[in-house]
Amino acid sequence: MTEQAKPQVPALEGWFTMDSDKPHLLGSQCTSCGTYYFPQQKNFCKNPSCDGEEFNEVPLSRTGKLWSFTNASYKPPAPFIADDPFVPYTIAAVELDKEKMVVLGQAVTGVDVSDLKAGMEMELVLETLFEDDESEKLTWKWKPVSV
């Protein structure tokens, strides 16, 4: 096989940096009250005590503590694009310390529910979500720092 490597593109445009070494989720921060948003809020602040309308794009902390976790034993419906046969995957909810925000994502391939424990330090990595004829679509996933 001499197939050329497909280009790697984000599965969701503008949700994270494509830095393969140290990727960050891209959030926004209200310039008035300082609260964070993921996905990015760009028009109006949702803090009921704030009338802010300006936001800076900010990279969110790329590590946090595991809040909870689960897996997907069954193939989700579309728009999920599954391998055939479907391979179950693990899901992590990670609490970012500075932003005080819990962010969901799949856990990196090879990490099982039995490998996880609440409070574990987790870091953000990029992995393929699916591929089509043109490209590999990458997404963020959570990986235990200790692995």
Next chain:
Amino acid sequence: MSNEIAVIGVGMHPWGKWGKNFVEYGVKAARDAIKDAGIDWKDVGFVSGAATMRCGYPGYVAGATFAQALGWQGAEVNTSYAACASGSQALAAARAKILSGETEVALVIGADTTPKGFLAPQGGERPDDPDWVRFRLGITNPTYFALYARRRMEIYGDTQDDFALVKVKNAEHGFTNPYARYKKKFTAEDVAASAMVADPLRLMDVCATSDGGAALIVCSEAYAKKIGKADAVKVSAISTVTPTYASSVIEMPEMATDSGAVVEAQSFRAALPMKAYEEAGVGPEDVSLAEVYDLSTALELDWMEDLRLCERGAAAAMLRAGDTKLGGRLPINTSGGLACFGEAVPAQALSQVCELTWQLRGQAGDRQVENAKVGITANQGLFGHGSSVILTK
């Protein structure tokens, strides 16, 4: 002036997968409620319908649909949609109409026919829709309930056996309920043998979707007195508060919570009953029984703590001690809950009120809680909807 209204009639259509038009279920429930109230359909001045989004245009205008099916008689109509809290919101609309003096008697009604197969978001590439995004990334509905369940295991030491025990208890409760869909005394072994859906939740830990219908006849206290029902069960509180920023718990369909960096994060579920207790002038210590939205077995334990029926983390101990089963000191989901019914969205919050009404009247048969005086409901749906209703004797 009292803010209470009376529940003088209740009725339900059995939950199941009957495949009939939702209007049939609603009309059957309404006729039972009218008969139970001992009034004439033409005495009803306001029809408050809970909408269904799954049955086309008649479902969007449920109030009018049911009024027509029962026979147009000039009553004013209204339709409420508030996801899983639609029934409570329809009840709140009826209460406002009654307390303002605009009408004396109202029919509150909700029914649903569920489609076959999975509910999935609309097609296409729609990255601006959080519901589309989370399915693309592999985050389904059971994901959220499994995360809450696992969190309990990690923080409080709950076990999968505890979650199975909720199912076993509710199956026992619903066993003799004529309106329940599943009438089988499942065992812990049955639960353990069912397929894993989202670890730690198995198929029998999560509720199904069902067809069903429920209806209430509610009226002013003066009207209840006039027709000789001064001692009818009262609706003492209805809370349909929305969340307060910032959310502390990850909620469907979001990929992240709000940020608690500058505003303290708080739990929506815990906020829901606070207004209800305050409005009714009762506290958790007064509660005789509760009907809570057990979308998963583990969620019933969360609700017990959110309703402050026990300390945070103590729900499983109460369950293990038998306190929450019939005959225990604080029975939860005496109807059998969603575990035995499956979810029929616009009818579910009303079916909770039906169960509490039967219990407070002493008409719950094999399920009767002795000396029941105060009952509370709780449920939560998508997009900041939820409700908690308190009924008193």
